[in-house]
Amino acid sequence: MLICSPDPVSRDHLTRLLAAIGGYRAAVSVSPAAALQCALEQPPDLLICSHEPALCDGLALVASLRGKVWVPVLLAAKTWTPELVKAAVAEGVAAFLTSFPTEAELSHALLEARIRLEHEDLLRTKLRESEQRLADRKVIEKAKGSLMEQERISEDAAFKLMRSQSMTRRISMAQLAEELLKKSGLPGSP
Secondary structure, eight states: OEEEOSOHHHHHHHHHHHHHHHOOOOEEESSHHHHHHHHHHSOOSOEEEEOBTTTBOHHHHHHHHTTTOOOOEEEEESOOOHHHHHHHHHHTOOEEEESSOOHHHHHHHHHHHHHHHHHHHHHHHHHHHHHHHHHHHHHHHHHHHHHHHHHTOOHHHHHHHHHHHHHHHTOOHHHHHHHHHHHHTOOOOO
16 A cells, blocks of 8 residues: 655554554555656555645556556545545545544545445446457458458348357357458458
8 A cells, every 4th residue: 555645643643553453564655746657667556645735646647547557546635625536536546544533534544445446346347247248249240341342141140150150160250250251351440
């Protein structure tokens, strides 16, 4: 875990709470720039960052990490406004803390961050699977069209022929489609 806060009292408080909650050990950073460098070199399991715009702009740190490395973030602030919450959620903050959370508040935030991370991992997996199914469908349709043209058969007949070959050879329709396109000299995957 990595704690980013310019306040030594806050850093010590969070470090003690993390140790008490589950024996967590945390590295500390006093500035967002140092935390960013640390997170890019060796991504922590979790980043707890204070948000005091004049001293430590936690939102800017989260924005800097976005697209470079995935780190669940707990953002700690003295006061929360609807605008700050909206901006934090848009940047991907997993959970929120007060500047000096209690053990119960930190435990709850850690649980919330873990659950959000699991949910986002599930969504990423579903997105990848959907993108793959779409890519497979495009290749199959392209191969089916090529087969229709070459063999001068209907769309239904081309599909049945491909399905039969796929089942006989025990390969996926997408693999068969790639092979058919390669044989016909057409590019496969879009």
